[in-house]
Amino acid sequence: MAKKRIGILTSGGDCAGLNAAIRAVTRRAIDGFGWEVVGIRNGTLGLISEPIEAEILDKQTFSGVLLRQGGTFLGSSTKGDPFAFKMPDGSVKDRSMEFVEGFRSLNLDGLIGIGGDGSMKILNRLCELGDIPFIGIPKTIDNDVALTEFTIGFTTAVNVAVDALDRLLPTAASHHRVMVLEVMGRDAGHIALHAGIAGGADVILLPEIAYDMDKVAEKIRDVYENEKRSHALVVCSEAIKTSQGQTVMHANEEGKMNYGGVGHEIGGQIAKMTGADTRVTVLGHLQRGGTPAMRDRLIASAFGVRAVDLMAQGKTNCMVAWQHREVVDVPLDEVVKRYKKIDVTGTLVHTARGLGICLGD
Ligand SMILES: Nc1ncnc2c1ncn2[C@@H]1O[C@H](COP(=O)(O)OP(=O)(O)OP(=O)(O)O)[C@@H](O)[C@H]1O
Ligand SMILES: O=P(O)(O)OC[C@H]1O[C@](O)(CO)[C@@H](O)[C@@H]1O
Numbered sequence: 594m595a596k597k598r599i600g601i602l603t604s605g606g607d608c609a610g611l612n613a614a615i616r617a618v619t620r621r622a623i624d625g626f627g628w629e630v631v632g633i634r635n636g637t638l639g640l641i642s643e644p645i646e647a648e649i650l651d652k653q654t655f656s657g658v659l660l661r662q663g664g665t666f667l668g669s670s671t672k673g674d675p676f677a678f679k680m681p682d683g684s685v686k687d688r689s690m691e692f693v694e695g696f697r698s699l700n701l702d703g704l705i706g707i708g709g710d711g712s713m714k715i716l717n718r719l720c721e722l723g724d725i726p727f728i729g730i731p732k733t734i735d736n737d738v739a740l741t742e743f744t745i746g747f748t749t750a751v752n753v754a755v756d757a758l759d760r761l762l763p764t765a766a767s768h769h770r771v772m773v774l775e776v777m778g779r780d781a782g783h784i785a786l787h788a789g790i791a792g793g794a795d796v797i798l799l800p801e802i803a804y805d806m807d808k809v810a811e812k813i814r815d816v817y818e819n820e821k822r823s824h825a826l827v828v829c830s831e832a833i834k835t836s837q838g839q840t841v842m843h844a845n846e847e848g849k850m851n852y853g854g855v856g857h858e859i860g861g862q863i864a865k866m867t868g869a870d871t872r873v874t875v876l877g878h879l880q881r882g883g884t885p886a887m888r889d890r891l892i893a894s895a896f897g898v899r900a901v902d903l904m905a906q907g908k909t910n911c912m913v914a915w916q917h918r919e920v921v922d923v924p925l926d927e928v929v930k931r932y933k934k935i936d937v938t939g940t941l942v943h944t945a946r947g948l949g950i951c952l953g954d
């Protein structure tokens with residue numbers, strides 16, 4: 594096989610396990626095929642920067658602690674979409690061809706992009722535009738990428754949320770309080786549902802299931818009065834709506850809307866309706882950091898090796914995915930058409946209901 598030179602980048606919100614995936618790609622490309630690997634800095638931004646921000650990666654790069662480290666040493670971005678790039682003067686410019694030219698100027702034969710749903714959409718368009726051979730690797734704490742059971746970073750984020758519940762329980766019990774924990778997840782409730790079940794929540798509120806505050810208050814009263822347990826744990830996803838039917842969002846510095854803060858509204862309602870002493874914790878970006886959990890390192894490694902194998906087979910326009918304890922490849926066009934929400938008829942929703950957890954309906 595002809596010697597190739599491939600690029601790799603990480604895009605979208607960071608998460609734990611990205612370095613493990615970059616390491617796996619690099620090792621497989623070098624050891625398996627004798628290729629050269631170029632790490633592109635800060636997502637798509639690295640290729641449109643002047644000068645281009647990229648560096649050769651070798652096995653030496655990963656001789657230290659990177660496998661065990663959260664974040665991405667290459668840097669990432671959720672800003673600067675090349676199709677609608679916000680210029681310093683406030684104007685919006687299409688810089689997509691600069692991305693393609695940047696790719697070509699590095700003499701690359703293909704690109705491996707590690708990203709979430711948003712990044713896959715952008716990278717798919719960019720690679721179609723430049724006829725760039727592309728393989729995607731799914732990552733995001735949100736676990737909302739279609740056609741894969743798991744994304745890199747999800748398990749670590751859930752572990753952080755479970756740990757938070759473990760820490761909230763004794764203080765809730767000591768002060769006879771209701772503790773509300775707001776978790777991330779974008780428009781899907783995967784973190785909330787997994788963490789809520791594993792962390793022994795009494796109530797879990799998800800964007801996929803409309804809630805009724807009367808039902809939530811009834812559950813809290815039941816815990817206090819009938820279960821004779823004068824404390825309770827409530828987990829809510831950041832994307833649930835307030836009782837007025839709106840999500841709680843804030844524009845970031847580039848105008849991108851982010852969720853955050855609905856837990857305070859839920860906590861206020863619980864206190865008002867039940868009289869229970871209530872406190873609210875918004876877990877935030879703690880969920881993105883930390884040492885990657887075993888499963889994140891494992892799937893990152895499996896995804897990285899398979900992504901290089903696919904490129905060696907001449908495949909393009911696909912994404913590696915985890916299905917039935919195996920790595921498979923799925924068409925990128927199918928991935929970007931869908932969004933993976935919780936299956937409200939699935940095992941975990943059934944499990945939560947079976948445990949007596951109130952889902953607000
Ligand atoms: N340079 C860029 N590269 C990729 N996406 C960008 C870039 N600049 C802005 N974006 C925007 O950011 C979004 C990517 O952020 P998003 O939060 O959706 O990330 P993601 O890839 O889905 O991963 P995650 O959800 O884990 O953050 C895209 O939908 C896009 O609109
Ligand atoms: O990094 P930012 O812009 O604060 O984005 C936060 C968002 O990113 C995520 O952490 C990952 O997509 C979401 O769960 C959250 O809504």
Ligand SMILES: [Mg+2]
Nearest residue numbers: 709710711733
């Ligand atoms: Mg996303």
